[in-house]
Amino acid sequence: MSDLAWIFISALLVNNFTLYYFLGLCPFFGVSSKVSVAVRLGLATIFVMIITSLAATFLTTFILPHAPYLKLISFIIVIASTVQFVEMVIKKLSPTLFRAMGIFLPLITTNCAILFLALTQTSKDYTLVQGLVFALGAGGGFTIALALMAGLREEGELSKVPNMVKGTALNMIIAGLLSLAFMGFAGLFSS
Amino acid sequence: MSSQKNLSEEFLKGIWKENPVFIQVLGMCPMLAVTNTAVNAIAMGVATAFVLIGSSFLVSLLRKVIAKPVRISTYIVIIATFVTVADYSIEAFSPALHRELGAFIALIVVNCLILGRQEAYASKNTIRYSLADAAGMSVGFAFALFCLGATREILGFGTFFGSPLFGEHFEPWVIMALPPGGFLMLGFVLLFFNWIEQRKKGVTA
Numbered sequence: 001m002s003d004l005a006w007i008f009i010s011a012l013l014v015n016n017f018t019l020y021y022f023l024g025l026c027p028f029f030g031v032s033s034k035v036s037v038a039v040r041l042g043l044a045t046i047f048v049m050i051i052t053s054l055a056a057t058f059l060t061t062f063i064l065p066h067a068p069y070l071k072l073i074s075f076i077i078v079i080a081s082t083v084q085f086v087e088m089v090i091k092k093l094s095p096t097l098f099r100a101m102g103i104f105l106p107l108i109t110t111n112c113a114i115l116f117l118a119l120t121q122t123s124k125d126y127t128l129v130q131g132l133v134f135a136l137g138a139g140g141g142f143t144i145a146l147a148l149m150a151g152l153r154e155e156g157e158l159s160k161v162p163n164m165v166k167g168t169a170l171n172m173i174i175a176g177l178l179s180l181a182f183m184g185f186a187g188l189f190s191s
Numbered sequence: 192m193s194s195q196k197n198l199s200e201e202f203l204k205g206i207w208k209e210n211p212v213f214i215q216v217l218g219m220c221p222m223l224a225v226t227n228t229a230v231n232a233i234a235m236g237v238a239t240a241f242v243l244i245g246s247s248f249l250v251s252l253l254r255k256v257i258a259k260p261v262r263i264s265t266y267i268v269i270i271a272t273f274v275t276v277a278d279y280s281i282e283a284f285s286p287a288l289h290r291e292l293g294a295f296i297a298l299i300v301v302n303c304l305i306l307g308r309q310e311a312y313a314s315k316n317t318i319r320y321s322l323a324d325a326a327g328m329s330v331g332f333a334f335a336l337f338c339l340g341a342t343r344e345i346l347g348f349g350t351f352f353g354s355p356l357f358g359e360h361f362e363p364w365v366i367m368a369l370p371p372g373g374f375l376m377l378g379f380v381l382l383f384f385n386w387i388e389q390r391k392k393g394v395t396a
Binding site for chain 1: 216217219220221223224263264267268271272274275278279294297298300301302303306366369370371372373374375377378379381382385386389
């Protein structure tokens with residue numbers, strides 16, 4: 001049980017996918033201008049991560065022992081189809097949200113956090129439950145980072161910033177400071 | 192369209208004018224994750240170049256055969272194939288490097304730079320131009336990786352390609368080699384580029 005908690009907290013905070021491993025940076029900078037959209041994209045990502053985690057466990061147990069070289073290709077196909085599915089569901093349920101997310105919804109496919117999740121889970125030999133907890137933690141961590149970033153950027157909109165710093169440069173530096181703050185969590189497990 | 196000058200222009204634009212990292216801000220995940228030393232940065236640059244050039248060639252070759260609705264999936268499968276080749280080759284030639292770069296070789300598959308070039312360029316142009324474009328983008332990407340990797344290695348470890356630069360009194364600026372340093376460094380580099388742009392505008396205006 002404590003093992004599961006460790007996996008969860010570690011993926012959520014200490015080894016935060018976005019701020020520690022630099023994964024999923026494209027949506028992190030692309031969709032983080034409004035908190036509400038950011039949180040929903042985070043939820044969609046969590047969903048894709050959970051499905052991917054299930055599929056990865058299945059693939060590594062039944063298929064990959066026979067054809068290890070298919071690992072990357074099979075993972076990416078699973079991810080691409082799940083994203084396609086989520087896209088269709090969101091388009092049907094909430095066209096507004098669909099438009100707000102724009103290109104970044106199909107781009108969840110190329111969100112490296114998801115592929116990294118599948119690969120890490122395989123290399124660490126997680127069981128089905130461990131994999132699910134890991135996916136939940138990692139997705140939660142991504143959502144937290146995205147929401148924090150969006151919150152900071154909403155504040156930043158109101159303040160006067162020199163023209164030169166506006167845009168990506170400022171976002172990078174904000175992300176750097178966030179990442180610095182998250183490093184503080186590393187102390188959680190040292191003792 | 193078919194003059195020699197054009198071909199070289201396609202190549203050169205990737206290095207400076209449309210530099211994938213500094214101008215288009217693409218492919219940042221590997222960019223930040225593996226650039227804590229210059230050697231890692233170069234290895235990553237070479238691996239990405241191999242995948243980008245290979246898949247651009249294949250996509251451009253098959254551009255009339257690939258059906259529109261499934262094109263993205265097709266590109267991804269082509270890219271994944273090349274990445275698998277690169278992954279296994281690096282593991283065979285240099286296990287140490289493979290351990291150092293870890294999962295990030297596999298993650299070349301989801302480097303948005305590569306998929307972006309297929310969609311925006313290779314699927315619409317002939318093989319010659321696609322190769323020139325891919326080569327230019329690869330050089331530009333590797334150049335950016337190297338800049339960032341070298342700076343972070345010098346500041347973070349006080350070394351360059353593993354050999355110490357400063358005397359023994361140098362106190363390494365550790366944060367530069369750690370994750371936040373990546374964000375901060377790239378932020379400052381982008382700031383520098385903005386500054387140059389503004390200066391240029393100031394002169395002309």
